[in-house]
């Protein structure tokens with residue numbers, strides 16, 4: 001049984017609805033140890049025949065048999081495996097991969113073997129030494145002469161130790177001296193027991209081999225043996241072939257990325273702009289929220305909230321009162337430290353000292369919502385005492401408002417009787433302290449206000465409860481939610497939260513909304529980046545069709561080719577985002593320097609989460625953008641791409 005047999009191979013190309021017969025029934029048998037030259041006129045179908053033998057073209061009639069086994073019904077994957085393990089290619093125009101060094105070009109084939117990385121490197125160096133290129137291993141192809149390039153190509157063809165070497169015009173681009181060197185090397189390959197099939201126009205090349213086959217008019221018109229085939233050695237190949245691993249594909253993608261660093265840096269800058277804007281917006285959002293919270297919390301204690309019941313309408317607000325049942329059920333909630341009765345007067349009143357009077361800016365019973373640190377002079381109000389604000393104190397003592405502390409003044413509170421008749425309550429109170437707030441509410445002790453009402457025969461019960469929450473501010477929201485889920489004692493109304501916590505969460509909702517809108521606007525630049533990456537990758541696929549063809553000829557699968565582009569997009573996404581994050585942190589530094597000197601606050605606060613989000617979104621966008629170009633690359637027909645100019 002012949003080692004390789006071609007049975008009645010017919011092939012035609014259809015152009016303009018017309019069939020052009022290129023091969024019209026080729027019957028040939030080859031043995032290992034032969035160096036066969038295929039001669040024939042230009043356009044006679046030699047390359048077509050080689051592509052069929054190599055398993056690159058399966059669109060023909062007839063059959064190719066390797067050791068009796070037909071290739072005709074092999075799947076694409078089986079043909080990839082056939083090329084990996086059995087075929088080695090030597091091209092007229094060398095087809096080395098320009099962004100890989102000489103050693104790495106040889107390593108490309110070795111990546112598809114079961115050898116360890118160390119063994120692969122050792123074998124690559126041995127092959128390069130044999131080809132006389134030991135000193136050129138770290139050069140790039142464009143730093144080599146034509147003869148040297150062809151020797152690299154031979155070393156690459158031999159790397160996976162295939163049994164068949166296909167050489168399409170291997171000396172076509174070389175001078176006489178280099179032609180001689182290459183022919184010697186090819187002869188040595190045949191002497192090692194491999195089948196060498198070389199397509200050539202040159203009779204000198206043909207005479208070098210063991211056999212000449214001549215193609216004319218789509219048929220073999222001459223088949224002449226010059227010498228018997230070389231003997232085949234007994235020893236078996238010490239390794240097997242395998243599909244290139246994801247790791248080695250990632251490495252190749254990285255090598256290409258690094259080789260085109262300048263261009264990639266420009267692309268990265270383009271892609272980074274979108275990510276940068278998004279990260280900056282998120283950072284500003286955090287800062288704005290932080291600033292608002294900081295400003296509010298410096299006035300009011302966020303860990304005390306005020307609970308009222310939802311009144312049917314505003315007029316009735318004064319009349320909605322809370323009971324001890326409400327107090328008890330709120331006390332049971334987790335993180336609630338204490339619950340204090342409170343009263344907020346809605347109907348106003350006045351303060352009078354000597355002959356001066358001023359309207360109350362507001363009056364409530366004292367509780368934890370009023371920050372002690374805002375009391376600039378004096379202390380919290382005890383029985384028969386009132387805490388007033390700076391504005392009111394200035395009405396009585398323009399230049400030394402804080403001197404009002406300790407003074408006795410008259411407090412008038414507008415109240416209404418049970419039958420809603422207005423009544424003014426009056427009491428002498430001592431100023432316990434003055435706050436630095438210009439319009440904050442005044443505070444009086446609960447018992448003082450209660451006795452003012454009761455002394456006038458009016459009923460008095462709390463219209464809010466001050467709830468002290470233990471732990472950090474983060475406990476406030478859960479307690480608020482728990483309170484809102486309760487029903488008040490009358491069973492009809494819901495509880496309502498007032499105080500800093502609720503204001504802050506409302507404000508934060510607005511800030512979040514604003515940040516979402518701004519981030520969406522910034523995300524438009526992400527879209528532009530994505531389109532740019534798609535265009536760049538499409539251009540890259542077009543530029544690299546030849547390389548893709550070579551990789552496929554060497555035995556890389558479609559999936560390998562697709563992953564090559566996916567990995568490259570991954571690197572692009574990752575490094576663009578890292579660049580964007582670095583730029584964003586630099587911007588943060590600059591902006592905070594500015595805001596710290598103006599509003600004494602770091603207005604931009606990029607969290608690690610924001611930076612990671614930037615990276616994730618960038619990688620995802622790049623991977624999505626790579627899908628179509630990578631798919632296109634995987635679909636490249638190696639026969640077409642290898643014949644492309």
Ligand SMILES: Nc1ncnc2c1ncn2[C@@H]1O[C@H](COP(=O)(O)OP(=O)(O)OP(=O)(O)O)[C@@H](O)[C@H]1O
Pocket residue numbers: 013014015022040041042043044045046047048049
């Ligand atoms: N994809 C294709 N579509 C149509 N015709 C094609 C295609 N590929 C090759 N041909 C035609 O098939 C014929 C054989 O081409 P092939 O490249 O096999 O010739 P060749 O013997 O290798 O030529 P040369 O020695 O000049 O390289 C040529 O006439 C060519 O024009």
